[in-house]
Amino acid sequence: MIENRFFPEIHGNFGFGCMRLPMKDEQVDHNEFSRMADEFINTGFNYFDTAHGYLNGKSEIAIRECVAKRYDRSQFLLTNKLTTPYFNSQEDIRPFFEQQLEWCGVDYFDFYLMHAQDKNNYQKYKKCKAYETCYALKEEGLIRHFGISFHDKADVLDMILSEHPEIEIVQIQFNYVDYEDASVESRKVYEVCEKHGKPVIVMEPVKGGSLVNLPEDADKILRDLNGGSNASYALRFAASFPNMAMVLSGMSNMAQMEDNLSAMKDFEPLNEAEMEAVRKVCEIFKSLNLVPCTSCRYCIEENECPKGIRIPDLFSALNAHEAFHNWNTGYYYNNIITGGGHGKASDCIRCGKCEKVCPQHLQIRELLKDVAKTFEA
Secondary structure (H helix, E strand, C coil): CCECCCCCCCECCEEEECCCCCEECCEECHHHHHHHHHHHHHHCCCEEECCCCHHHHHHHHHHHHHHHCCCCHHHCEEEEEECHHHCCCHHHHHHHHHHHHHHHCCCCEEEEEEEEECCCHHHHHHHCCHHHHHHHHHHCCCEEEEEEEECCCHHHHHHHHHHCCCCCEEEEECCCCCCCCCCCCHHHHHHHHHHCCCCEEEECCCHHHCCCCCCHHHHHHHHCCCCCCHHHHHHHHHHCCCCEEEEEECCCCHHHHHHHHHHHCCCCCCCHHHHHHHHHHHHHHHHHCCCCCCCCCHHHHCCCCCCCCCHHHHHHHHHHHHHHCCCCHHHHHHHHHCECCECCHHHCCCCCHHHHHCCCCCCHHHHHHHHHHHHCC
């Protein structure tokens, strides 16, 4: 396992993102998560990442029950975040932070991030003196390292890092499809981090699973390398850049855990042939014009859709229909994803609440029209 040259307390360069944990009857499957955490730690890794909005607070509780209660505090590192729906004034921040410590079953966080920073919500963090408040928590020893997660253009990140040189680390969306994407600007955002000397944590390295379940022609390109899984190429691509401190993966079952560990425990950067292969896969993705949703579920977990529309699931069905021409996506749309209190795309009342919390800045209301045309015509 490689040494982490940015933070020696981090083992390796691979972290367990706890946004997409194993579920059973709409609750986190604690037995399965415990097994996965054991495998992760026994392999030598120690970095866990959560936020209160993940699984409507269930992620934090699961970490307390499956990690914090079962391991000595010296055996794991934990990152949490301050997210905009959970404070409206400076006075709200410390009580919320203290609740997060309690929910997670710890008495400090190794890393604490200002969550999903963009041009608009950054103004709220400034108004509420969130950066100053959390940095004071760091000085008290309740936070070991202070940083941000980020979802916006490179020039916005440049502004934030210029205004807050105390930031120690930046978490960004980074994968081979978004690397040159004009809306995400992964490469440019990464280069801003380099310019300011800030190490990077990667989120969405497999783009919410999109780089695992590839269209047939793209899948064949990677299969012909006779190497690892599709996920392994995506993880290794992200970790191949010199300023990467950590690549997170949101694993939801043991098979994903084992596959990811096999790629990262003895990490090797992509070679030139592998880099060329992922470039070809990128060209195929660009030709498909898919909805760039990562299934983070902020639109339904940090916002309550008045019509109960499962927005990420609808976009996933649309992408499957476009990329794989799946005959059964219509069945899933009409019988599994919608119904039982969950609205169809055409039920959208265009309130726009979902768009305000979308890290990808998707025009969800317009995209739902496309879903309705495909499945309800």
